[in-house]
Each structure stands twice: as structure tokens, then as C-alpha cells.
Amino acid sequence: MNESNQAKLLDEFLDRLARDAGAEPPAELEANLAEFARATVTATGNLAAPAARSTAQGWQKVLGEVQTQTAPRPAVLRPRRNWRKFALAGLGLAASLALGLLILSALSLGNIPSPREGFSPAAGGTSSLSPTTNSATLIYQEVLQPQNIKADPEQLKSALDIMQQRAKTMQIPGLNLKLQGSQLILELQVQKDQAQQFKETVGLLRIITDPGRIEFVDVGTEPVKIGEQLQTSYCASGSLFEKAPEPCSTQINKPGKGPRLNTAGQPFQTLLTGNQLDFTKLQLATADSSQTIKFAVKGQDDISTLQKYLSLDKSQQIALVLDQQVIALLPPKVLISGAGEISSKDFNLTGNPKLDAISLAALLKFGELPLNFEVVSSRQL
Amino acid sequence: MPDETLTEEEVDILRRAGSDPAEFAPLYERYYPRIYGYCYRRVGRPAEAEDLSSQVFTRALGGLKGYRGGSVAAWLFQIAHNVVVNHLQARQRRPQVSLENDENLFREEELGGVEDGTLEQLIQVEERQQIARLIAALPAEQRELLLLKLVDRLSAKEIGAMLGKSEGAVRIAIYRIMQQLRASYEQLDKEQAG
Numbered sequence: 082m083n084e085s086n087q088a089k090l091l092d093e094f095l096d097r098l099a100r101d102a103g104a105e106p107p108a109e110l111e112a113n114l115a116e117f118a119r120a121t122v123t124a125t126g127n128l129a130a131p132a133a134r135s136t137a138q139g140w141q142k143v144l145g146e147v148q149t150q151t152a153p154r155p156a157v158l159r160p161r162r163n164w165r166k167f168a169l170a171g172l173g174l175a176a177s178l179a180l181g182l183l184i185l186s187a188l189s190l191g192n193i194p195s196p197r198e199g200f201s202p203a204a205g206g207t208s209s210l211s212p213t214t215n216s217a218t219l220i221y222q223e224v225l226q227p228q229n230i231k232a233d234p235e236q237l238k239s240a241l242d243i244m245q246q247r248a249k250t251m252q253i254p255g256l257n258l259k260l261q262g263s264q265l266i267l268e269l270q271v272q273k274d275q276a277q278q279f280k281e282t283v284g285l286l287r288i289i290t291d292p293g294r295i296e297f298v299d300v301g302t303e304p305v306k307i308g309e310q311l312q313t314s315y316c317a318s319g320s321l322f323e324k325a326p327e328p329c330s331t332q333i334n335k336p337g338k339g340p341r342l343n344t345a346g347q348p349f350q351t352l353l354t355g356n357q358l359d360f361t362k363l364q365l366a367t368a369d370s371s372q373t374i375k376f377a378v379k380g381q382d383d384i385s386t387l388q389k390y391l392s393l394d395k396s397q398q399i400a401l402v403l404d405q406q407v408i409a410l411l412p413p414k415v416l417i418s419g420a421g422e423i424s425s426k427d428f429n430l431t432g433n434p435k436l437d438a439i440s441l442a443a444l445l446k447f448g449e450l451p452l453n454f455e456v457v458s459s460r461q462l
Numbered sequence: 463m464p465d466e467t468l469t470e471e472e473v474d475i476l477r478r479a480g481s482d483p484a485e486f487a488p489l490y491e492r493y494y495p496r497i498y499g500y501c502y503r504r505v506g507r508p509a510e511a512e513d514l515s516s517q518v519f520t521r522a523l524g525g526l527k528g529y530r531g532g533s534v535a536a537w538l539f540q541i542a543h544n545v546v547v548n549h550l551q552a553r554q555r556r557p558q559v560s561l562e563n564d565e566n567l568f569r570e571e572e573l574g575g576v577e578d579g580t581l582e583q584l585i586q587v588e589e590r591q592q593i594a595r596l597i598a599a600l601p602a603e604q605r606e607l608l609l610l611k612l613v614d615r616l617s618a619k620e621i622g623a624m625l626g627k628s629e630g631a632v633r634i635a636i637y638r639i640m641q642q643l644r645a646s647y648e649q650l651d652k653e654q655a656g
Contacts, residue, residue, distance in 0.1 A: 085630065088637035092611075092618050095636075099615045117644040124590040125597065125612040139516060140490050146520040147483045 087111065091118060098122045138262070145262040148224065219279050221269040221461045225290060225454040232263055236451040241265065243447045244289050250443040253285055265290075265454060285440070292453045293444040295355040296320070296402040297416065299390075303343055305400055309407050310340035312348045320351040321386055340405045352390065352399065352416070355448055357383050362422070365442045372438035376445055378421035387416050401428065403444065472534055476526065483523050489534060490519055496535070497542050500614055504546045504606075514549055518542045536620035539610075543624050596646050604639050611636055 090110040095118060097104035102123070106115035227237065241260055248256050255270040267286055271279045298313050305311070319325040343349050362377040378384050391397060391413045399416060401409040409428040416423065425438055471488075478485035497518050502511035518541050522529075529537060597605060610621045618632040625632070 084634065084637065088630075088633040091637050091640060092633045095611055096617060099612075114640060114644060117647065118640060120589055121593050121597075121640065121643065122612055124593040125609065139494070139512070140487055143490065143516050143519045143523065144483055146516070147523040 087114075091115075094118060095122065102126075141262045145224075145264045219271055219461065221279070221283050221459070223267040223286065223290075223459040224457050225265040225267070226263060226457050227452040228455055232452050237263060237265075240450045240452050240454070243293075243450055246447040247289050247293075247443040250446060251285060251288065251439055253282060253289070256282075256286075256289075258289075264457075288440045288443065290450075290454055290456075291444065292404050292450050293355075293447075294404050294449045295358075295445060297352045297354075297411075298400045298402045299350040299352055300398050300400045300410075301343070302398070305398070305407055305410065307407050307410065310405050311400065311402055311407060312340040312342050313351045313402060313405060314348040315351040315354065317348050320353050320357075321390060322353055322357050322383060349400070352387060353378065353383070355445055358445060360446050363442060363446055365438055373425045374438040374442050374445075375422060375424045377423065378416070381421075384421040387421075391416060408441075476529065476534075479523065480526055483526075486519075486523055486526075493535065493538050494519070496614060497538055500539065500542050500610075501546055503609065503613070505549065510549070514542070514545050517545050521545065532623070533617070533620050535616060536623045539614065539616060539620065540624045592647060592650060593643070596643050596650075600639065600643075604635075607632070607635055608639050 087110065090107045091114060094104070094106045094110055094115060098119060099122070102119075106112075106118075227240075237260055241258060244258055244265075248258065253269075257268045257270075259266050267290070269279070269282060269286065271282065294315070296313055296315055298311060300311070314320070316325050357379050359377045359379045362375070364375040366373050366375070378387065391399075397413050399411040399413055400407045401411055409425075411423075411428045415427045425441070475485060475489055479489075494515060498511055498515045501514040501518070502508060505511055505514065518538060521541050522538055525541075597608065600608065607621065607625075610616050610624070611618075616624070618636070619629045621627070622629045622632045627635075
């Protein structure tokens with residue numbers, strides 16, 4: 082019998098041995114080879130990798146990856162940093178329309194009655210992420226993942242909690258958030274006849290998922306514009322009150338790239354962050370057709386420290402910075418007056434930069450996210 | 463031949479998974495251990511093997527529309543082969559696993575109890591260890607081919623599809639490897655007897 086036939090017989094015998102260790106070899110197969118083949122199968126029979134069982138977690142990871150990859154990538158897919166213009170534009174329109182509702186009463190934070198743009202919550206606003214939909218419903222879905230791939234599950238849960246609290250404060254109806262593995266799924270559902278509001282509300286999602294680091298930054302006498310990106314000292318040397326956290330999500334930029342350094346080539350000094358603000362004194366009010374937010378620096382010691390620092394140079398300007406972007410410029414007196422109370426009456430928040438008081442309140446009240454997220458896919462159904 | 467044809471159940475699962483990836487779960491359960499085992503054997507690190515296995519199933523699900531029928535095992539192993547090769551190329555070094563060096567691959571306790579065994583059992587254990595050492599000494603390509611057959615239990619056709627060879631060529635190659643192993647084993651046996 083030729084080699085090809087013997088090879089075929091051996092192959093068949095090995096297949097049978099795989100199913101039945103006691104299988105008999107074909108009569109035509111060389112007896113010595115058949116015997117050796119059986120011994121070899123036995124010798125390799127225990128070549129099992131450790132911990133080779135599939136797991137539900139592993140499957141969820143695969144499923145999450147697939148959903149991410151197969152999600153359509155329409156025009157709404159964009160880099161993380163491109164959202165702000167869209168969000169702020171939406172916020173401007175939302176804020177102006179909401180004024181009619183807000184003007185009627187002065188409000189405390191615990192009772193913010195201004196639903197965004199007045200559209201009614203869509204069906205399933207608190208249901209699972211796969212609600213029954215109909216042709217009159219618009220669904221917008223985003224998948225986000227932490228920039229740190231090995232994010233701690235506790236941090237993920239904490240981030241989700243903060244986002245949910247922000248969404249509640251901002252009164253965004255029809256919004257569901259949930260974790261799927263290490264990914265965060267946001268689903269917004271509204272009626273189609275509210276398409277315009279839908280677009281604006283999608284913009285508001287950026288506030289929900291924003292890292293939300295608030296910093297008061299000393300910009301000295303340097304000309305700084307609202308909307309400008311600043312490299313602050315927080316991740317390098319910390320603030321007046323805190324050391325730089327580890328890890329710190331803000332990357333140190335290179336000269337000439339990214340957020341700007343000051344004219345001395347150094348990061349702008351962070352005076353304080355949201356950690357030094359007393360949220361129990363946070364208030365949102367509406368008066369004279371505008372919303373104002375009031376908040377306060379914690380403790381007299383902190384206020385004294387600020388006063389001491391700010392008294393060094395009377396020409397200083399303070400920038401209110403959200404995730405390295407200047408959202409308002411404040412005169413130093415705002416930070417050193419009275420009992421450390423800060424009111425947005427003292428700086429222009431509702432005009433330019435269009436981040437309204439409700440959004441700022443939501444960011445301040447519930448603090449910074451423990452993780453930074455990036456949008457990996459988004460789609461509108 | 464093992465896994466060479468699709469069962470009706472698998473056809474149904476694949477059809478449903480085309481519209482809903484979650485339907486693929488039973489095939490993930492069924493094939494994960496083998497795919498993981500293959501990846502682990504090639505890369506030698508549990509964490510990497512897990513990651514690569516996930517990649518295999520992610521690619522499989524992502525490319526479901528491109529699936530043209532045939533054995534699910536062959537399809538998955540083919541993806542696994544590509545994933546592992548890419549991974550190893552990225553590491554720019556050879557696979558880390560040596561059968562001689564990795565106790566997980568040939569666990570002595572599975573080869574038989576030496577202390578309490580009969581003479582016949584002791585001889586069997588010695589025989590298995592000897593064969594294991596001979597397989598470990600094979601050139602990497604030959605060793606991998608043999609283990610795809612003996613450990614991963616793929617058919618010659620499936621291995622051929624995976625490695626871009628004909629079914630006949632795979633059979634011949636395995637036959638020659640086995641002949642070579644047997645000759646080496648007999649030679650060692652003679653030397654020990656002499």
C-alpha cells in the first residue's frame with residue numbers, strides 16, 4: 082500500500098481515537114504505526130490549557146466589542162473634543178427657550194423645575210435599554226468606553242452613578258444609561274415630532290458624560306479668552322489645596338501643542354477645584370430672566386488661603402475652567418469676598434460660553450467622574 | 463471526522479446570529495475551551511490567550527456575513543491561527559511555549575502514578591513521557607501540525623483550510639511526522655535496551 086493510502090488510514094484512525102480511545106485500527110494500517118499512534122494520542126491527551134472554560138463575562142466582552150464594531154458610524158461619530166461646540170450650541174437654544182418657564186419662580190437646586198425644552202418624557206424613560214419602540218420614536222444610542230481600558234469596576238459604577246445624578250438634575254427625559262461590561266451605553270428616546278429638541282438633547286449628553294473637572298485658575302494678567310484650552314497645574318503640581326492626584330487624566334501637553342501654557346512656559350496655577358466647594362450651599366435661582374448659580378468655598382481656612390494668595394497681585398484674573406476649557410472669567414473679588422460665596426451673577430455664564438447654570442450645577446453638585454470616557458460609536462435609529 | 467460538518471443546530475444558530483450576535487452564545491460556550499487551548503499553547507500566557515480568544519470570537523461574529531459554510535471549528539481555528547500569528551509577529555519573537563519547559567502542557571500526575579503503579583503502568587508512564595519529549599523536540603511547524611490533529615482534534619481538511627494546505631498534504635505530513643517519531647522512539651528504545 083502506498084504512502085498516500087497509509088496516510089489516509091492513519092488520519093482516519095486518529096479521528097476515531099479522538100472519539101474513542103479503545104478504537105481498533107484499520108486492518109490495512111501498519112500495525113506498529115497504529116500501536117504508536119495510540120500511545121501518542123494517550124501521551125498528548127492531557128494537553129489541556131488551564132482555566133479554559135468560557136465565562137459569561139468573557140462573552141459579554143465579545144458581545145460588547147461586536148456591537149461596537151457593527152454600530153453604524155454616521156456623521157455624528159466624532160472625536161471626543163468635538164462635542165463641545167455642538168453641545169454649547171444646543172444649550173444656548175435650550176437655555177433661551179427654557180427661560181420662559183424658569184422666570185416664574187426662584188428655585189433651589191433640590192427643586193429645579195425646568196425640563197429641558199419642555200418636551201415630555203418619552204415612553205420607557207426608566208425602562209431597560211431595549212424598550213418597545215414605534216415609528217413615532219427616535220432613538221439615539223452612544224457607546225462609550227473608559228480611556229483607561231483596565232478601569233476598575235467600582236470606578237465604572239461610580240461614574241455611572243454620577244452621570245445618572247447629573248441627568249436627573251438636568252432633567253433630561255427619555256434617557257437611559259447602563260453599563261455593559263466596561264462599556265457605557267446611553268440611549269435617548271423621544272417622539273419624532275420633537276426632533277429639534279432631540280438634537281439639542283443629544284448635545285446635552287456631553288454634559289452628562291463630561292469628565293467635569295472644575296478648576297479655578299490664576300491666569301494673572303495674561304489675555305485669556307473664553308473657550309480657550311489651558312494647561313493647568315492640577316495634574317503636575319496640584320492646586321493650592323491638593324497635591325496632584327495619581328493617576329491624573331489630563332495629559333501634559335508639549336509646547337506648541339494642545340492646551341496652552343502661560344507665557345513663562347509653565348502650566349497656569351490651579352487655585353482650587355470642585356473638591357473645595359461646599360455643595361450643601363449650592364443654589365440655583367432664576368431672577369430677571371436669567372439663571373444664576375451660587376456656590377461657596379468650603380471652610381474659613383480655605384477662604385483665608387485664597388485671600389492670602391489673591392492679595393499678592395491685584396491685577397490677577399481668575400478663569401473658571403471646565404476640563405481645561407475656560408468657561409468664564411472672574412474678577413478675584415468673587416473668590417475673596419464675603420464668606421467665600423461665588424455667584425454666577427458676578428461672571429457671564431448664560432451668555433457666552435453658553436454653559437447654562439443648570440448644567441454647571443449638575444457638574445458641581447455631583448463632582449468629577451472618576452474616569453474619562455470616549456465615544457466609540459453613536460447612531461440614530 | 464470531528465466537527466467537519468455543520469449540525470442543523472449550528473446552522474440555525476449562525477442564521478440567527480446574523481441578525482442578533484447574542485444568539486451566537488451557544489457556539490461561544492462550545493468552542494471557547496478549544497480556541498483558548500490553542501491560543502494558550504501558541505502564546506504560553508493565560509492572560510494573552512484569553513485576550514486572543516476574545517479577539518477570535520469578536521472577529522468571527524464581526525465577519526459572520528462572510529462565513530461561507532463548512533466546519534465551525536475550522537472557521538474559528540482559522541481565525542485563531544491568524545490572530546495568533548499576528549500577535550506573535552507583533553511580539554516579534556517566537557512562541558514562548560516549549561513542551562519540555564511547560565509543566566501545564568504535560569502534567570506528570572496525568573501520566574500515571576509512578577509510586578504505586580504496577581510494572582506495566584510504570585512502563586506506560588515512561589513510554590508517554592518519552593513520546594512527549596520526542597514531540598517537544600520536533601521542529602515547531604511539525605509539532606504544531608501534529609498537535610492540531612491530536613490535541614485540537616481537527617480533521618485534515620480543517621487543518622488544511624487553516625494553514626492553506628490541501629487535505630492530502632496534511633495527511634501525508636502527519637503520517638511522515640508519526641513515522642519519524644516512531645523511528646526515533648524505537649531508536650531510543652534500542653539504545654536503552656543495549
